[in-house]
Every structure is written in structure tokens, then in C-alpha cells.
Amino acid sequence: MTPLILSILDRLQGLFRSLGADYPQMRAIVQVKLMMDNRRNYTTLGRYGQQKKNNDAPDNTFLKVLGFYAFFGVILALQLMFLERENLFLPLIFQFSYVMILCAMTLISDFSSIILDSSDNQIILPRPVSSRTLWLARITHISVYLFAISLATGLGSILILGYRFSPVAGLSFLVLSVLSAMLMVFLTNLLYLGLMQLISEEKLREIINYVQILMAIAFYGGYQLIPRLMTQASLGETMERQWWHYLVPPMWMAGAVESVLLWTFDTEHLLFIALAILMPIGGIWFMSRFMTGSFTEKLSGLDQESKPTPATAAVVQPTTLPDQLAGWFTSSSLERASFAFAWRIMGRDRKFKLKTYPQLGFGLVYIVFMSLRGGTFDNSGFATLFSLYFAGLYGMVAQYQLSASDSFKASWLYGAAPIRQPGEILSGSLKAIIVKLVTPFYLLVAAFLIWRNGTDQVSDIVLGYISTLVMLLVSALFSDRRMPFSVPVDSVNRSNTGRSFITLIVLSLIGGLHYGLTLVPYGVWGGIVLSLITVWLLMRQYQRTSWHQIVMA
Amino acid sequence: MTIAPIIELRNLVKSYGEAPVLNGINLSVDAGQVVGYIGPNGAGKSTTLKILIGMLPDFAGEATVLGMDVRTAALDIKRRIGYVPENAALYDSLTPMEYLQFVGQLYELDPGHIERKTLDLLRLFQLSDNAHARMTTFSKGMRQKVLLISGMLHNPDVIFLDEPLSGLDANAVVLVKEIIRQLANTGKTIFYSSHIMDVVEKISDRIIIINKGQIIADGTFAELQHQRPESLEQLFAQMTGSDSQTDVAGEFINTLTN
Numbered sequence: 001m002t003p004l005i006l007s008i009l010d011r012l013q014g015l016f017r018s019l020g021a022d023y024p025q026m027r028a029i030v031q032v033k034l035m036m037d038n039r040r041n042y043t044t045l046g047r048y049g050q051q052k053k054n055n056d057a058p059d060n061t062f063l064k065v066l067g068f069y070a071f072f073g074v075i076l077a078l079q080l081m082f083l084e085r086e087n088l089f090l091p092l093i094f095q096f097s098y099v100m101i102l103c104a105m106t107l108i109s110d111f112s113s114i115i116l117d118s119s120d121n122q123i124i125l126p127r128p129v130s131s132r133t134l135w136l137a138r139i140t141h142i143s144v145y146l147f148a149i150s151l152a153t154g155l156g157s158i159l160i161l162g163y164r165f166s167p168v169a170g171l172s173f174l175v176l177s178v179l180s181a182m183l184m185v186f187l188t189n190l191l192y193l194g195l196m197q198l199i200s201e202e203k204l205r206e207i208i209n210y211v212q213i214l215m216a217i218a219f220y221g222g223y224q225l226i227p228r229l230m231t232q233a234s235l236g237e238t239m240e241r242q243w244w245h246y247l248v249p250p251m252w253m254a255g256a257v258e259s260v261l262l263w264t265f266d267t268e269h270l271l272f273i274a275l276a277i278l279m280p281i282g283g284i285w286f287m288s289r290f291m292t293g294s295f296t297e298k299l300s301g302l303d304q305e306s307k308p309t310p311a312t313a314a315v316v317q318p319t320t321l322p323d324q325l326a327g328w329f330t331s332s333s334l335e336r337a338s339f340a341f342a343w344r345i346m347g348r349d350r351k352f353k354l355k356t357y358p359q360l361g362f363g364l365v366y367i368v369f370m371s372l373r374g375g376t377f378d379n380s381g382f383a384t385l386f387s388l389y390f391a392g393l394y395g396m397v398a399q400y401q402l403s404a405s406d407s408f409k410a411s412w413l414y415g416a417a418p419i420r421q422p423g424e425i426l427s428g429s430l431k432a433i434i435v436k437l438v439t440p441f442y443l444l445v446a447a448f449l450i451w452r453n454g455t456d457q458v459s460d461i462v463l464g465y466i467s468t469l470v471m472l473l474v475s476a477l478f479s480d481r482r483m484p485f486s487v488p489v490d491s492v493n494r495s496n497t498g499r500s501f502i503t504l505i506v507l508s509l510i511g512g513l514h515y516g517l518t519l520v521p522y523g524v525w526g527g528i529v530l531s532l533i534t535v536w537l538l539m540r541q542y543q544r545t546s547w548h549q550i551v552m553a
Numbered sequence: 554m555t556i557a558p559i560i561e562l563r564n565l566v567k568s569y570g571e572a573p574v575l576n577g578i579n580l581s582v583d584a585g586q587v588v589g590y591i592g593p594n595g596a597g598k599s600t601t602l603k604i605l606i607g608m609l610p611d612f613a614g615e616a617t618v619l620g621m622d623v624r625t626a627a628l629d630i631k632r633r634i635g636y637v638p639e640n641a642a643l644y645d646s647l648t649p650m651e652y653l654q655f656v657g658q659l660y661e662l663d664p665g666h667i668e669r670k671t672l673d674l675l676r677l678f679q680l681s682d683n684a685h686a687r688m689t690t691f692s693k694g695m696r697q698k699v700l701l702i703s704g705m706l707h708n709p710d711v712i713f714l715d716e717p718l719s720g721l722d723a724n725a726v727v728l729v730k731e732i733i734r735q736l737a738n739t740g741k742t743i744f745y746s747s748h749i750m751d752v753v754e755k756i757s758d759r760i761i762i763i764n765k766g767q768i769i770a771d772g773t774f775a776e777l778q779h780q781r782p783e784s785l786e787q788l789f790a791q792m793t794g795s796d797s798q799t800d801v802a803g804e805f806i807n808t809l810t811n
Contacts, residue, residue: 028658032644032651039646039687122642125608127659128631 002034005144019288021136025129029137034144062145066152069102074156081160085261092157092254099153099177100250103146103184105215108208111142135292139185139284150181165261172260176253179280183249186283193291209350217361221369252276322432329431334419335543338428342402342484343436351406351489356398360441363394367445371452384449384457385464385518389511392468396503398437399472402429403482404489411486422483423545429484430476430542434469442468459524460514466531467510473538475503480551557620559584559711559742560605564614567600574600576766577614582759584710587733587743589757591750593793597766598746599639602713605744606636618711632660635709637700639716645688649675649699652688653706660707667706674702678725693720701729711742718752730756754785764793 006027009016013023076098079091124134154177162170195204245251255272259265265273326339346352370387419425446461510531517523560582567575575597582588592598603609604616607627616623618630643652650671657667675684678698688696697720705712714733718726733743733756747753753760754774762770769792770777777788790798 022661024661025659028655032647032655035651036644036646119642119644121608122638122640123644124659126606126631126636126638127656128628128661129659130628 002031002038005034006031009140016136016140019136019285020130020132022130022133026133026137026140029124029129029134030140030144033137033141062148066148069149070152070155073098073153077156077160080157081164085165088261089254089258092257093250095154095157095173096176096180096250096253099150099180100184102149102153103181104188106146106149107142107184107188108211108215111145132288132292136288139189143181143185146181146185147178150177153177161257161261169257169260172257176256176276179276180249180253182280182284186280186287189287189291190283205350209353212354213357213361216358217365220358220362221365246271246275249279252279325435326428326432329435330428332424334421334424335428335431338425338484339432342429342432345405345485346398346402346432346436349405349485352401352404355401355404355489356437359394359397360437363390363392363441364444364448366390366394367448371448384453385460385511385515388445388449388461388464389467389507389514392442392464392471393503393507394441396438396468396472396475398433399430399476402433402484403487405485405487406489408486408488411483414483414486421544422547422550423543425483426476426481426545427539427543430472430539434472438468438472439465459528460518463514463517463524463528463531466528466535467514469535470510470531470538471503471506473535473542474506477538477542478502481545481549482551558582559586559619560744561617562601562605562614563616565601565604565616566613567597567604567609567611574766575604575612578763578766578768580761580768580771582742582744584742585737585740587737587756587758588745589753589760590744590746590763591748591753591760591789592763596763596793598763599715601763602636602715602744602746606634606713607631632707633710635704635707635712637704637712637714637717639719643688643696643700643703645691645696648685648687649680649702650684652699653703656703657706662707670706671702674706675699678702678728694722694725697721698725709741711744712736714743714745714747716747717745718747718749726752750784750786750789760785762789762792769793 009027009030013027016023016026073095076091076094080088080095083091120134151174154173158170158173158177160170161173192204195207199207245255252272252275255269256276259269259273320340322340322343323336325343326336330336330339346356367387370390371384414422414425442461442465446458446465449457449461514524514527517527520526558581560580562578562580565575565578566573578597578601590598590601600609604612604623605618607618607623607630610624610627619633621630623630644655647655650668653671653675654664654667657671658664672681672684675681678701680695680698683691683695688699691699697717701717704714717733718729721729730752733745737743737758745753745757757774759773760770760777761768770788774785777785783791
């Protein structure tokens with residue numbers, strides 16, 4: 001892929017030159033960045049890097065993601081097939097919203113670390129590279145991915161419009177998709193710059209972290225929501241124009257395409273076209289003219305600002321919350337230490353949060369949608385149980401992630417310290433997950449279900465919770481036992497199929513048993529007692545893990 | 554005819570937010586000097602270096618390198634200086650050849666020229682066998698060698714080194730020290746920051762000690778020694794106000810055994 005991209009860039013070098021870049025330098029930077037993306041399981045590419053098995057198939061995961069986006073794009077585009085030419089404005093808005101949301105999501109969740117990459121500080125800033133060149137190189141690097149995404153998502157619409165109406169219509173959609181991506185680049189950069197003016201680097205990364213988590217959840221929720229909206233919204237009606245339509249970017253794009261479709265160029269449509277074309281291009285031009293200087297200046301300050309802060313550290317309290325909780329839930333001092341340790345890192349390690357919290361959010365979203373769909377099953381029955389256990393699966397993700405960390409090298413500590421029974425470290429950290437993540441998550445689920453269905457299902461919820469703990473332990477016992485935070489993030493996701501299979505079997509088994517128990521009077525309460533005992537036994541088993549059962553990285 | 558100084562700092566002041574880092578640094582360095590720039594952690598060494606190579610334009614006072622203002626001519630300065638940062642920052646998923654090719658391109662050198670030169674330099678550092686291996690597997694010393702090459706590839710007139718010997722084995726240390734010496738003999742200026750006192754003592758023509766953002770000593774080792782006839786290490790400890798290390802060590806042992 002890289003040579004193709006570079007040759008496209010070569011064609012466009014006049015453009016880059018006119019934007020103020022030193023083209024050979026810019027090309028060198030983009031080339032190196034793309035090369036590194038291909039090599040490394042680039043963690044910054046988040047989703048794209050995750051399931052990669054080896055380095056031999058570098059572009060595959062990204063291509064798969066593109067295929068996935070394209071598939072959804074086509075489904076979304078189907079309405080363009082059947083609706084009247086005059087009524088396409090609303091579906092077009094959906095199309096462009098989809099493109100823009102995907103681009104913005106990708107920018108914030110996967111590329112923020114590229115935009116804010118301070119490792120370039122040491123490597124590129126000391127070289128004679130102007131800040132504009134560096135900035136343009138970064139933007140280009142990101143845009144390569146974004147354009148691919150926007151084209152993939154728009155593919156269905158492009159083909160349908162081109163086939164049904166005219167090639168010009170398809171072409172206009174294509175151009176506008178790319179412009180949408182550009183606009184998103186501009187807006188996200190503006191957002192980052194604005195935030196960087198206001199808050200410190202550390203805070204910024206923190207905020208971005210939470211934005212990423214929220215975005216991921218919103219994204220998942222959106223998938224569930226949009227098809228529903230589509231069926232409800234009266235697609236067949238023409239929309240009345242409102243003044244605020246001119247403030248909403250997808251409307252510009254939709255308006256511009258509609259203008260081509262209907263071949264009308266009245267003031268209204270010309271305004272849309274003007275906005276659609278001028279805003280993205282103007283935005284990029286504006287940024288490369290006026291804002292790159294302060295951007296790199298800020299960037300080069302990033303490393304420093306975080307340095308002299310120890311003075312602000314709060315006075316250490318004799319017993320903190322994690323220590324106290326550790327005292328309640330653990331039995332040995334080693335386990336206690338591990339509990340408090342895992343608790344703290346889970347609360348601070350951004351990557352851990354990024355991998356775990358969205359999954360918990362998905363679980364909640366899932367429950368809510370299952371419940372809203374309702375009607376098909378009666379509330380007290382199978383559906384609730386199913387959603388309960390399915391949510392439990394999401395709650396277990398944290399356990400998958402527990403062994404991974406960016407600072408996995410610090411795990412030499414486990415080897416150096418005189419630890420007789422490493423199982424206590426494992427059980428301590430697992431307990432921390434249960435108390436810190438799984439339980440609050442389940443409380444939310446429970447609160448929602450009780451609010452929705454009343455209190456008659458409390459016993460089911462309690463049993464569901466304990467069963468989740470059983471599954472958690474089973475999954476922990478059957479997977480490679482690794483010390484907490486001891487392996488690089490990339491390697492966690494491998495070789496898990498066996499384990500997930502076992503988990504699924506156990507899940508359906510326990511779920512089925514639970515359903516059976518609901519038919520027996522007081523069966524559920526009996527189940528609760530039984531599974532509590534199981535939890536206790538399994539936990540003891542886990543605690544007794546010895547060194548030869550541990551897989552060290 | 555007087556030769557203009559290669560590096561000149563006048564009343565350099567820099568602070569991050571409220572915290573002052575540099576408090577009026579004045580100094581002037583001539584061509585062909587090896588300057589050892591030392592000071593305790595947080596004294597402002599790295600900050601001075603970053604200002605000199607034009608990475609931090611936001612400071613008060615004046616700073617010129619090769620007669621050019623750091624604030625206005627940063628790009629022109631960068632073309633003629635080399636910088637070797639301290640913490641082995643490089644793109645380690647690349648091979649040394651690819652990385653150095655990339656760096657060379659940033660200096661707008663001819664690719665064929667870079668390749669020849671790089672291969673030779675890698676050979677001299679005994680990295681020929683690893684020239685096409687990804688640097689993820691490299692030891693700290695090997696990375697440091699690549700880093701050193703990347704800082705000098707374009708044959709700069711002034712070289713800024715931040716802890717350049719870290720991770721190198723004893724032979725490489727001797728080699729790099731000799732390289733520094735010979736570079737200075739050909740008229741290049743070396744500005745060198747380190748914590749390893751005996752190295753600084755041996756290779757520097759001139760030693761500058763800073764503490765809390767101010768220069769507290771400046772001269773050849775002989776001159777500094779003249780004031781207090783001790784090793785540089787002791788001198789350093791005394792001047793930076795931490796000469797009671799023996800007591801601290803005793804206390805440390807005490808605390809351990811308690």
C-alpha cells in the first residue's frame with residue numbers, strides 16, 4: 001500500500017508545497033510513519049492492531065475494518081436505492097453523518113496519540129524541519145487512513161448514486177466524503193488545540209481517554225440505535241429547511257449532493273455547496289497558515305510540563321480506600337498488597353481503562369436495548385436472564401486485560417521478590433477487579449433491571465451476579481495464568497479462542513441451570529447458596545496457583 | 554581579527570509556568586572547544602541544550618549559535634548542528650539503515666550518499682551485521698551508537714551531546730571519547746552534558762557547572778582545581794551544596810538496618 005500512497009502524494013506535491021511544506025522532508029516522514037505502522041502492532045491504531053496475529057499480514061486488519069465499514073455503509077445506502085429522487089435529503093444526511101462520525105471517532109480514539117505524539121520531539125524537532133512540514137506530515141499520515149475509511153463507508157452510496165442517477169452524482173458523493181474527512185481533521189485539530197491552550201498535557205490525555213471511552217460506547221449504542229431511528233423516522237417526507245441546517249456539517253454535504261441529483265442550483269443549494277467545499281479546504285488552509293506554529297511549540301513543551309509536579313502530591317493518608325477494601329476482602333498480606341496494587345493501576349493506566357471501560361459500557365447499552373426491545377419475551381423470563389448473562393460476559397473483559405500493561409517490563413519484580421505462592425497475587429488482583437469493576441457494573445445492571453421490571457427478580461439478579469463470578473474464576477483458571485501487568489498489551493489478545501470457547505460453554509451451562517432453577521420453587525435461592533460455595537472453592541483453587549502454573553512473559 | 558563565538562548566551566531566563574529553570578545564564582563558547590556542561594538533576598542542563606538547538610523558542614534573554622539568533626533562525630541553525638538526546642529516543646521498529654536514511658533525508662542529503670556513509674559509520678561502530686535488523690532487539694549501547702551516528706551524519710559544526718556514553722561498553726566509550734577529541738581538533742565545537750564526572754574531567758577543555766539555573770563555576774579543570782585541589786567529583790559535590798554525602802550514606806544504612 002505504501003508505495004501507492006507515496007506516488008499519490010508525489011502527484012499532489014504542488015499542493016503541499018503551496019501549503020508551505022518542504023515536500024521531500026514531508027514525504028520522508030510520512031513514509032517512515034507508514035512503514036512503522038505496517039511493522040509494529042501499532043498500539044495507537046487501537047482496534048486495527050488488536051487482532052493481528054503476526055507481522056506478516058500488516059494491512060489485513062485495517063482492510064477488514066474497512067470491509068466492515070463498507071458493509072454497514074452499503075446497508076445504510078440501500079434507502080438511496082428505492083426512495084424518490086426528491087426525498088433523498090434525509091438519507092443523505094444519515095450517510096454523511098455516518099462518514100463523519102466514523103472519521104471523528106477514529107481520529108479521537110485511534111489517532112490522538114499520533115497527533116499528540118511527543119516522541120517526535122526528540123527525533124524530528126532537533127532536525128531542520130519546519131513546524132509546518134511536520135504538521136502537514138502528521139495530517140497527511142492520518143488522512144491516508146481517514147480517506148480510506150471515508151471511501152469505504154461511502155462506497156455503497158457512491159455506487160448506488162452513480163448507477164441509479166448519474167456518474168456525476170456518484171462522483172460528487174465521493175468528493176464530498178473526502179471533504180467530510182478533511183473537515184473532521186480540521187475540527188479535531190481545532191478541538192485539541194483549544195484544549196491544549198486551556199489545560200495541561202496530563203489533563204488533556206486524561207480527558208481524551210474518557211472521550212475515547214465515551215465515543216466507543218456511543219458508537220456501539222449508535223449501531224443499535226440508528227436502524228431503529230431509520231425505521232421510525234418518516235423517511236419519505238421532504239424536510240423543511242431551518243436556519244440551523246446551515247450549521248450542521250452533514251447537511252451541507254447532503255445538500256450539495258441533492259443539488260447535483262435534482263440539478264437545481266438555487267441560493268439554498270449553492271449555499272450548501274459553498275459550505276461543503278469551502279469549510280474543509282479553508283479549515284485546513286487556515287490551520288496550516290496560522291496554527292501550526294503554536295501547535296509544535298505546545299508539543300515541544302509537552303515533555304517538560306509534566307516534569308516538576310511532585311510538590312503537588314497530596315499528603316499520604318495512613319489508610320487509603322484501596323488499602324481498607326483490601327483489608328476486608330483479602331486474607332494474606334501478599335494478597336492484600338496485590339489487591340491494592342491492582343486497584344491503583346486499574347484506576348490509572350489509561351490503556352487498561354480504554355480497553356476495559358468501553359466493554360462495560362457495551363454491556364450496559366446491550367442490557368438497555370434488550371430491555372427496550374422487550375415485548376418478544378415476557379419480562380420475567382428467559383430474555384432477562386439471557387441479557388443478564390450476556391452482560392456478565394462483558395464484565396469479564398477486565399480479567400482478560402489484567403495481565404497486560406505498557407510497563408510490563410517492571411514484572412521482573414515478581415521474579416526477584418521472594419514470593420512462595422504467586423496464586424495469592426493472582427487472587428488479590430482478581431478480587432480487585434471484582435470489587436472495583438464487576439460489582440459496580442452489576443449494580444448498575446441490577447438498578448436498571450429493578451427500575452424496569454420491579455423487584456420480583458432480585459433473586460435472579462443476585463444469582464446472575466454470583467454466577468458471573470463463577471464464570472470469571474473458571475475463565476481465570478482455564479486461561480494462561482499470568483502475573484498482573486506482566487505482558488505487553490499486544491500479546492494478550494492471542495491464543496484466547498480456547499478459553500473463550502470454554503467460557504461460552506460454562507456460560508450457557510450455568511445460564512441454563514439458572515433458567516431451570518427459576519421453574520423450581522426456591523430453586524434460585526438454593527442456587528445462590530450453591531454458587532457461593534463454588535465461588536469460594538474456585539477462589540481457593542486459584543489462590544493456590546504455584547509457580548510452575550504461571551506463564552511468565 | 555576576532556572570531557565570533559560559536560555559542561553565546563546572554564542573560565538566559567526560562568521558566569515552566571511558575572517554576573524558574575534557568576536564572577540568567579551567560580556564556581560564550583569558541584570554535585574547537587569541548588565544553589563539559591554539568592550540574593545536578595533538575596539544574597537546567599537539558600533545558601539549556603533544548604534552547605540552544607532551537608526546540609524551545611519561548612525564553613527570555615539572548616541566545617545565538619553560529620552567530621544566528623536561536624529564535625529567528627532555528628532552521629538554519631539546526632542544519633549545521635547535531636544533537637544526540639539522552640534517552641535513546643529513536644523509532645526502533647526501523648532498521649539502523651532505514652532510520653539513518655530517514656534522518657539523512659530530513660537534512661536533505663542525497664540518499665546514495667547517506668547509504669555509503671551510513672554503512673561505513675555502522676561498520677566503524679561494529680554494527681555491520683545489524684545494519685538491516687530492526688532495532689527493537691538492540692541493546693541500549695547499540696541504540697546509543699545509532700543515535701550518535703544520527704546526530705553527526707550531516708557533519709555538523711557544533712555537536713550537542715546529552716549523556717552520550719550511556720550504555721556503551723568500555724571499548725566504545727574509548728572510541729567515542731577519541732572521536733570527540735578529534736572532532737574538536739578539526740575545529741568542531743562540542744557541547745557536552747553528563748553526570749559521569751571522570752569522563753567530563755578527562756575530555757573537556759572547559760567545564761561549566763550549573764546549579765539551580767545559574768552558572769556556579771566556569772573554567773578548565775586545572776583552573777577549577779586551582780581553587781580547590783580535589784577531584785571534579787568532590788568539587789562538584791561541594792559546589793552544588795551536597796558535600797555531606799558521607800553523612801547521608803550513614804543515615805541511609807541506619808534506616809535500612811532499623
